[in-house]
Amino acid sequence: MREPSWVKVTRAVVLTALALFTLIPIYVMLTSGLKPLRDVQGPFRWIPSHLTVEPFVDMWHTVPLGRYFVNSVIVSSSAMACSVVVAIFAAYAVSRYRFLGRRVFSITVLSTQMFPGILFLLPLFLIYVNINKYTGLQLYATRTGLVVTYLTFSLPFSIWMLVGYFDSIPRGLDESAQVDGAGPLRTLIQVILPTALPGVVAVAVYAFMTAWGEVLFASVMTNDSTRTLAVGLQSYSTYEDVYWNQVMAASLVVSVPVVAGFLALQRHFVAGLTAGAVK
Amino acid sequence: MTTVTTPAAGPGTAAGGKSASTKKRRRRRVKGNRATPYLMLLLAIILELLVHIIPMITGVWMSLRGLTQFYIRNWSAAPFVGLGNFRVTLDFNSPIGGNLAHSLGVTAGYSALTVGFCWLFGITAGVLLQRPFRGRGLLRTVFLAPYALPAYAAVITWSFMLQRDTGAVNHVLVDELHLFHSRPFWLIGGNSFVSLVVVSVWRTWPFALLVLTAGLQTIPGELYEAAAMDGAGFMRQLRSITLPMLRPVNQVLLLVLFLWSFNDFNTPYVLFGSAAPHAADLISIHIYQSSFVTWNFGLGSAMSVLLLLFLLVVTAVYLYATSRRRNDA
Numbered sequence: 037m038r039e040p041s042w043v044k045v046t047r048a049v050v051l052t053a054l055a056l057f058t059l060i061p062i063y064v065m066l067t068s069g070l071k072p073l074r075d076v077q078g079p080f081r082w083i084p085s086h087l088t089v090e091p092f093v094d095m096w097h098t099v100p101l102g103r104y105f106v107n108s109v110i111v112s113s114s115a116m117a118c119s120v121v122v123a124i125f126a127a128y129a130v131s132r133y134r135f136l137g138r139r140v141f142s143i144t145v146l147s148t149q150m151f152p153g154i155l156f157l158l159p160l161f162l163i164y165v166n167i168n169k170y171t172g173l174q175l176y177a178t179r180t181g182l183v184v185t186y187l188t189f190s191l192p193f194s195i196w197m198l199v200g201y202f203d204s205i206p207r208g209l210d211e212s213a214q215v216d217g218a219g220p221l222r223t224l225i226q227v228i229l230p231t232a233l234p235g236v237v238a239v240a241v242y243a244f245m246t247a248w249g250e251v252l253f254a255s256v257m258t259n260d261s262t263r264t265l266a267v268g269l270q271s272y273s274t275y276e277d278v279y280w281n282q283v284m285a286a287s288l289v290v291s292v293p294v295v296a297g298f299l300a301l302q303r304h305f306v307a308g309l310t311a312g313a314v315k
Numbered sequence: 316m317t318t319v320t321t322p323a324a325g326p327g328t329a330a331g332g333k334s335a336s337t338k339k340r341r342r343r344r345v346k347g348n349r350a351t352p353y354l355m356l357l358l359a360i361i362l363e364l365l366v367h368i369i370p371m372i373t374g375v376w377m378s379l380r381g382l383t384q385f386y387i388r389n390w391s392a393a394p395f396v397g398l399g400n401f402r403v404t405l406d407f408n409s410p411i412g413g414n415l416a417h418s419l420g421v422t423a424g425y426s427a428l429t430v431g432f433c434w435l436f437g438i439t440a441g442v443l444l445q446r447p448f449r450g451r452g453l454l455r456t457v458f459l460a461p462y463a464l465p466a467y468a469a470v471i472t473w474s475f476m477l478q479r480d481t482g483a484v485n486h487v488l489v490d491e492l493h494l495f496h497s498r499p500f501w502l503i504g505g506n507s508f509v510s511l512v513v514v515s516v517w518r519t520w521p522f523a524l525l526v527l528t529a530g531l532q533t534i535p536g537e538l539y540e541a542a543a544m545d546g547a548g549f550m551r552q553l554r555s556i557t558l559p560m561l562r563p564v565n566q567v568l569l570l571v572l573f574l575w576s577f578n579d580f581n582t583p584y585v586l587f588g589s590a591a592p593h594a595a596d597l598i599s600i601h602i603y604q605s606s607f608v609t610w611n612f613g614l615g616s617a618m619s620v621l622l623l624l625f626l627l628v629v630t631a632v633y634l635y636a637t638s639r640r641r642n643d644a
Contacts, residue, residue: 039549047443051440051444051454054436055457057517061473076481078481079486080481122358123359125358126358126359128355135352135353144363145359148363148367150626151371152577152578152619155619156371159370159371159374159377159616162373163369166390184366188365189366191359245463251581251585252580252599266466270467270471287467287468287469291463291464291465294464295464298463299456299459302459305525
């Protein structure tokens with residue numbers, strides 16, 4: 037199939053424009069972290085006047101970035117681990133069993149995704165405060181509270197995507213495992229999960245990204261000691277002079293884990309969407 | 316993500332119904348326990364109840380109460396005010412109602428522009444990346460990068476670029492292209508709306524590309540070959556094969572993009588802080604402001620409930636209209 041030349045030219049022009057649009061902010065982030073302070077306080081320049089790694093050293097002292105980082109790592113990985121486990125079981129039940137309330141469950145879970153976050157924020161805040169008052173269980177302003185909240189945020193999409201994945205695995209596989217005497221749990225873990233691994237990985241990445249990037253609840257549900265990067269990164273700008281080179285250095289460092297993870301696994305993501313969403 | 320139940324549920328339930336009786340017998344023999352699926356769902360149900368369902372009901376309850384800062388620790392004592400909060404919110408001549416109406420208008424405009432551009436960029440790049448050429452994989456990775464970046468890191472970079480005196484945007488527009496005589500402000504005043512849309516499109520269009528790429532991969536290549544043999548050119552193939560085949564994907568994608576942008580909190584919050592400029596006062600920020608600055612949770616909840624109702628109606632109408640059009644076709 038030959039393409040006419042106008043298609044090739046249009047493609048080159050349009051894709052270049054989109055690539056520039058996409059890359060300029062990333063370029064600014066990458067280079068500004070390597071600039072000395074006077075470069076970011078004066079007029080913008082594309083090339084740093086000289087390269088320095090000082091921002092990458094100083095950023096840890098200007099704000100307690102290390103603590104925010106640790107908090108984010110703990111919260112996001114716990115939320116990811118729990119979310120994946122919960123979603124696997126729920127998705128397996130929805131995919132393999134016909135039970136009363138199956139449709140209600142699927143529809144309710146999916147529709148919670150469309151609700152505005154702000155609608156849950158105030159009540160959840162009150163509920164956590166009151167759970168503490170009546171049971172002593174501290175959820176407000178703790179990492180546990182954030183983990184519970186975030187893991188639920190990623191559940192609907194994770195369940196939905198995994199149901200699609202599980203549905204595409206032939207039931208014969210389950211049945212032959214059961215003929216060999218495996219119960220539902222062993223069937224799921226030893227037979228289904230290995231086959232659905234790309235989907236599970238994609239869901240895990242999604243859950244981690246959701247928790248790592250969430251801003252609204254992080255800004256209300258944390259205090260000084262539990263603050264995550266989402267809020268912590270903004271504390272650079274409370275100073276009279278914003279050290280933009282440090283802000284850019286910090287932005288780069290907090291982006292690396294998720295961007296690397298996502299781009300490395302993007303194939304599985306597209307495959308997962310194809311299996312789950314785009315049927 | 317959301318409500319894909321309509322397109323997705325159809326084939327699934329049909330297949331389920333056909334073999335239901337044989338399956339039931341088999342299941343009872345092999346798996347035995349009826350409680351198994353419910354046990355597997357237990358954790359998911361508890362979490363959904365705790366974080367989504369109960370808060371939603373509580374939200375409706377709160378919207379009927381005069382829940383001000385005096386009652387935070389003792390919320391059950393807050394006086395019942397009936398629809399009072401709603402009356403205040405919906406009185407568009409009062410400052411509170413007027414600002415809410417303004418905020419809704421801003422959000423609708425923001426949402427329409429974001430969805431439109433995201434879809435346009437996504438479909439353009441998706442179609443242009445459909446056929447293999449050198450560098451295609453690299454480009455795809457580049458395009459997806461903004462979606463992978465955490466919201467706050469990406470938006471904070473933009474807020475650096477949009478600084479009036481030291482930002483890259485004014486450097487390009489004023490110093491290099493000489494489009495303006497004096498340096499415009501991008502983070503305050505009327506321009507802040509433009510900034511908000513640009514940043515949001517930059518962050519969101521890769522998601523459209525991701526979904527459309529997945530959709531494009533499900534279109535069988537033979538369709539294009541047959542069309543090419545019949546002499547259909549690039550535009551004709553786009554119009555007669557690609558776009559119609561993507562219809563179910565588009566139906567869901569547009570809805571998701573709409574709901575995301577309408578509920579967007581991250582972009583304005585990181586770009587402007589909790590006090591957004593009037594021209595960029597998105598509804599989520601507006602409700603956040605109204606609730607946490609004045610600590611009037613009752614009023615904030617009433618606004619949230621109204622927002623939810625509005626989104627439900629729009630979604631229902633949208634799904635009804637698009638599904639019927641699809642069935643007619």
